[in-house]
Amino acid sequence: MSELAVELKDVRKAFGRAEIIRGANLQVPKGQRYAIIGPNGAGKSTLFNLISGRFGVSSGDILLNGASINGLKPFEINRRGLSRSFQITNIFHRLSVYENLRCAVLWSLGYRYSFWQRLNGLRDAHERAEMVLEQIGLRRRRDVAAGLLTYAEQRALEIGVTIAGGAEVILLDEPTAGMSRSESDHAVELIRRVTEGKTLLMVEHDMSVVFGLADKIAVVVYGEVIACDTPANIRANARVQEAYLGGHAPVEA
Template identity: 55%
Template sequence: MIPALALYGIQKRFGATQILRGVDLAIEPGERHALIGPNGAGKSTLFNLIAGGARPNAGRIDLFGAEITRLAPAAITRRGLARSFQTTSVFARLSVFDNLRCAAMLAERDRTRWWQRFSGSSTVDARAGQVLEAVGLSARRRTQAGTLSYAEQRALDLGLALAGGAHTLLLDEPTAGMNRAEAARAIELIRTATAGRTLLMVEHDMDAVFAIADRISVLVQGRIIATGTPAAIRADAAVRAAYLGDGFRA
């Protein structure tokens, strides 16, 4: 089976500082994969490379067998990979529904006469409505996005990726800044709303990691030191030694 996302020998340095030191990783279609590790391990840098925000000094990145290493972010998005950031990226002055309509509109291949399609396309409206329900924001349909709570904005951020037709999602600390109840709801939302899609998630909350991930990779000092099921990672002595002081619970 061709991996949904594959990294081969990824290296990245900034000046004389080596951040990533030959990262190899293969994520299967439909897999939910978590990337964990201490601060400064290179997780955000790796995400940035996958999404096209920067280029590696060495190595290759494939999306369903096609190389995307040197593509621009917009080109990667058009191929079906979407990234959410630690801060939300919603259109604050538009309603929740119109935010989703914008994303659904961009998923359409024919981008001519975009305003006409935005204002009157039943396909766009249907897609936006489905995602609105999937991310639990139906009651907020007409609410201005900028007035949503932080947790609701993160849910809308996920909805934008889904409405845009992404089959592969990069989620950067999706529960950061949430209280325990909000985080629990976010975990359940991610589990249900991303069903059938490939997911790579950076997260420090181990409750979220073990609740969502099928497999986990541990990045330490620019290298992946272990990859396995949650049970295997829990029991890995090297992982516990490298990450225990940064919140890892066995």
């Protein structure tokens, strides 16, 4: 088996008496793109919050590159090479596109909080921000305030912020939510391009995005991973059809 980037071992999460994640197991090899799908309320976002450290597990273990990250804070997990985006766009609206990206690269380049160091003199941060700017296709919008971007451009910028720090494991939470079909198609190409050679784990409701981008699909129902397989096998899986669509139709792209 390939070396694993992310591994969930019998992960459980309860809020009071309500058990949301019920013994989830998942193995994501390095360099693979995995999508998590499932009905509303299945626990997909909770899993993301557990992996990224926003929530702590009730029991079980989560490993990043073979090492347990249980109990670590989100920023500590980020420094170990995992970065995530959110369902709701999370950028600095008053800063320019370029300034958002420059903020995102500073820590990964070794810069810490300083009142005396001028940002304009940080050549490596400038070069990294410019490179990401090119990757996400927003060079012509470089000096525009992020709050003035279109919705699709803001989502592209958030993806840029997510990858700017150089993390090798990327979590994207519904990256195409609210987009038109053409915007979604553009976003898929962007995600494919910027995650090349990295590990991607995403939650997504748009099945055309899922089947067009993922190497493997994990299906979560009632807090358990009931299947994890290639898109073709997931589409034909009778248990997935029953759990996800009530058995009335196959899962289609």
